[in-house]
Amino acid sequence: MSVLSAQNMTMRFGGLVAVQDVSLTVHAGEIFAVIGPNGAGKTTLFNAITGIYEPTAGVVRFSDKVVCVGCTPQTIVRMVATAIVAGVSSVVALNSQQLWSATIDANYQYLQPFPWWEAVGDFGRAITNLSLASGIVTALVGGLVGGAASLVLWWRSRRTPDLIARSGVARTFQNIRLFNELSLVQNVLVGMDHRMSAGFFSALLRLPTFFTERERFHAEALALLEFVGLADRAHFAAGSLPYGFRRRLEVARALAGKPKLILLDEPAAGMNPAEVVDLMALIRRVRDAGTTVVLIEHHMRLVMGVSDRILVLQYGKQIAEGTPAEIRGNPSCVEAYLGTENHG
Amino acid sequence: MRWRPGPITLILASAALVPLVDLALPESLRISEAVRGVFLYAILALGLNVVTGYAGLLNLGIAAFMAIGAYAFAILTCEIYPFQIGFWPALMLTIPIGALAGFLLGAPTLRLRGDYLAIVTLGFGEIVQDVLKNLDTITKGTQGINPLPGPSFGGEQWTSSNELGWYYLLFALLVIVVMAVRNLERSRLGRAWFSIRQDELASRSMGIRVERVKMLAFSTAAAIAALAGGISASVLSSTGEPSNYDFQVSMLALCIIIVGGIGGIAGVLLGALVMIGLNSIVLVKATAALAAMGIGGQGNVLLSPNNWKYLIFGLALVLAVRLKPDGLLPPRIERSIR
Numbered sequence A: 001m002s003v004l005s006a007q008n009m010t011m012r013f014g015g016l017v018a019v020q021d022v023s024l025t026v027h028a029g030e031i032f033a034v035i036g037p038n039g040a041g042k043t044t045l046f047n048a049i050t051g052i053y054e055p056t057a058g059v060v061r062f063s064d065k066v067v068c069v070g071c072t073p074q075t076i077v078r079m080v081a082t083a084i085v086a087g088v089s090s091v092v093a094l095n096s097q098q099l100w101s102a103t104i105d106a107n108y109q110y111l112q113p114f115p116w117w118e119a120v121g122d123f124g125r126a127i128t129n130l131s132l133a134s135g136i137v138t139a140l141v142g143g144l145v146g147g148a149a150s151l152v153l154w155w156r157s158r159r160t161p162d163l164i165a166r167s168g169v170a171r172t173f174q175n176i177r178l179f180n181e182l183s184l185v186q187n188v189l190v191g192m193d194h195r196m197s198a199g200f201f202s203a204l205l206r207l208p209t210f211f212t213e214r215e216r217f218h219a220e221a222l223a224l225l226e227f228v229g230l231a232d233r234a235h236f237a238a239g240s241l242p243y244g245f246r247r248r249l250e251v252a253r254a255l256a257g258k259p260k261l262i263l264l265d266e267p268a269a270g271m272n273p274a275e276v277v278d279l280m281a282l283i284r285r286v287r288d289a290g291t292t293v294v295l296i297e298h299h300m301r302l303v304m305g306v307s308d309r310i311l312v313l314q315y316g317k318q319i320a321e322g323t324p325a326e327i328r329g330n331p332s333c334v335e336a337y338l339g340t341e342n343h344g
Numbered sequence B: 001m002r003w004r005p006g007p008i009t010l011i012l013a014s015a016a017l018v019p020l021v022d023l024a025l026p027e028s029l030r031i032s033e034a035v036r037g038v039f040l041y042a043i044l045a046l047g048l049n050v051v052t053g054y055a056g057l058l059n060l061g062i063a064a065f066m067a068i069g070a071y072a073f074a075i076l077t078c079e080i081y082p083f084q085i086g087f088w089p090a091l092m093l094t095i096p097i098g099a100l101a102g103f104l105l106g107a108p109t110l111r112l113r114g115d116y117l118a119i120v121t122l123g124f125g126e127i128v129q130d131v132l133k134n135l136d137t138i139t140k141g142t143q144g145i146n147p148l149p150g151p152s153f154g155g156e157q158w159t160s161s162n163e164l165g166w167y168y169l170l171f172a173l174l175v176i177v178v179m180a181v182r183n184l185e186r187s188r189l190g191r192a193w194f195s196i197r198q199d200e201l202a203s204r205s206m207g208i209r210v211e212r213v214k215m216l217a218f219s220t221a222a223a224i225a226a227l228a229g230g231i232s233a234s235v236l237s238s239t240g241e242p243s244n245y246d247f248q249v250s251m252l253a254l255c256i257i258i259v260g261g262i263g264g265i266a267g268v269l270l271g272a273l274v275m276i277g278l279n280s281i282v283l284v285k286a287t288a289a290l291a292a293m294g295i296g297g298q299g300n301v302l303l304s305p306n307n308w309k310y311l312i313f314g315l316a317l318v319l320a321v322r323l324k325p326d327g328l329l330p331p332r333i334e335r336s337i338r
Helices: A042-049 A073-094 A096-105 A116-128 A133-156 A161-166 A184-195 A200-204 A208-228 A243-255 A273-288 A300-306 A324-328 A331-338 B007-024 B032-054 B062-077 B087-109 B114-134 B163-185 B188-198 B200-205 B210-236 B247-260 B265-292 B305-323 B333-337
Strands: A002-013 A016-027 A031-035 A057-062 A169-171 A261-265 A292-296 A309-314 A317-322
Touching (some): A002 A042, A002 A292, A016 A042, A016 A057, A016 A309, A016 A317, A031 A042, A031 A273, A031 A300, A042 A261, A042 A292, A073 A096, A073 A133, A096 A116, A161 A184, A161 B200, A169 A243, A184 A208, A184 B188, A200 A208, A200 B163, A200 B188, A208 A243, A243 A261, A243 A273, A273 A292, A273 A300, A300 A324, A309 A331, A317 A324, A317 A331, B007 B163, B007 B265, B032 B163, B032 B188, B032 B247, B062 B087, B062 B114, B062 B210, B062 B247, B087 B114, B087 B210, B114 B247, B163 B188, B163 B210, B163 B265, B200 B210, B247 B265, B247 B305, B265 B305
Parallel strands (some): A031 A292, A031 A309, A169 A261, A261 A292
Antiparallel strands (some): A002 A016, A309 A317
């Protein structure tokens, strides 16, 4: 079964084609590497997969499904409801003084009981007596704006990174993006957020669900920090960690959402050889725990050491795909990295 | 582990004791009436702190929500309107009304980033004032709406002479708001707020629904500000004119959270004490003392410390940013672990 498949994906920024017609399929339980020289489009590929960019062309499927908010009946209902509310409120807002005089001022005598039913009747009469422009036209314009806004909102948030993350795809970043002012545990807990269910009022009123959930996820976050070997620093600020540990914390944070697929963007960048060995072990442990791994890496020892399959990109095009042994023997890949040997 | 009172508890406990201390002081040195103003601004600033401190969305129009709360409270209680639902129901209703106003402003604008959102909120603050001024059939324009009722306990309607009662009512509201904000801060939602303040893209990529979380911050802040507006209208028995809720109020609330320590409750409380306390306690007492000595008064306006207000706000802000950029009581990182 493929955990991730991208077909004919193209990502264009104006005249620049960053990724051109790339297709890849990652199977469950694999460690899949994407390599290529700087500027080959590897990170752009990741960003397009995780919803940060909208691919110019091509389809991305996770577990054979396209993750996207479709135009469901709910979307239509929401759009219509927004349009109606916006239309009615614009009429009321535009004519508020007139309506107020007709319903409240006309019926209320100082400190006398207020005739509610008459006021409601007057309100109905006042609103039907509005002129064409301030009644129907305003309602139509307001409704149109409201409906269009709701439509645009839906269109723009069809495929957002948070939606993709919640469908079980986690990632790390090339330039580490931790929440430096939060502690390690809290960083991991942010990654778990979409698995939690306690809402606003449960937190505000400290309902029992809040406490049970907090205990459960706290324990799990500590276990996850244990897994990446950072448990002894659990309550330190993430910003205080040395570089190599930050990478691991990012992995822990990404794993916190229990993803089926994790995308690691240059996890070994800036690491010393000993840290790279640790990282390789960690990546294998992640895979053995049941998460499929896709990684971008320049560090050849790591790539050749852990990957099951490798995709090679150059200038946004895919030039080869295969096992480490195949890639090592492929002259065009060697050329992409090292240049041609000139036997002239 | 032995329980040690935190800074929030200490500040609130000393605030609770102020009227008792006042009993021992001569009339001219009593401060509890001025401390009520500190409470009001503390509530407003705690609201602003949710949106600007926690979620990192600069809101320059928080006073507009205060105005909305005040006018909602007034329209629901004042006897020139038919509703007259009484103090407590009206005060409770200011919260959802404020939240709704926050939602209405937030829904179209929260996708804006940083400075743009600040400009929108700034504009909103001005628009609300203008609307309140010009919608005079409903809001009585620049007159403001009055009289407004206070609460009644045991069938006895409070008047403004019940100073001790008002003091502790405001204190109780402040304590409730502090607890509510603290509960939110130390929760999943608070964590999400902190995370989007630090790195919006990263938290989005971790599955946080950024728009929803921002909206909750915006609405919560608006609801708290509206509560502050409702209670302040009740204390004054009038909404005052719309320009009582102008940009200066928003700015003052912002100064409070910056001087006190943005993103922390204790800091906000201390900031309110420093900024408002300076203004309505120290300067007022100093003016009175100087007047008693025969200095100041009508002659030179500069000799009356009351007029130094904005000078001192500016100075406090400059000093705070220069010397204590994280505020007097910056929030601690390990704060919300448990």
